[in-house]
Amino acid sequence: MKLSLLDILNESKETEYEYQIRYIDGPIFYKREKGEDTWSFTDAEEFAENAHNSKIIKWDKKEEK
DSSP states (O other), rough: OOOOOHHHHHHHHHHOEEEEEEEEESEEEEEETTTOOOOOOOOHHHHHHOOOOBOOOOOOOOOOO
16 A cells, blocks of 8 residues: 555544543543534543543533532
8 A cells, every 4th residue: 555645644633532431320431622612422442442541631520509
């Protein structure tokens, strides 16, 4: 397989994700693009493969009044 410069540049622009786990009646796994505000669901397998300590964002549960 022949790699072009364009292929190499596209690989370096791979999307970075941040991960979060929330415990709401069990673990719920989330991810978002780095720098974005919107979280989306992910599964436990992807979380385990990609959520390294540097990519995990702490979830602070807000208390309801």
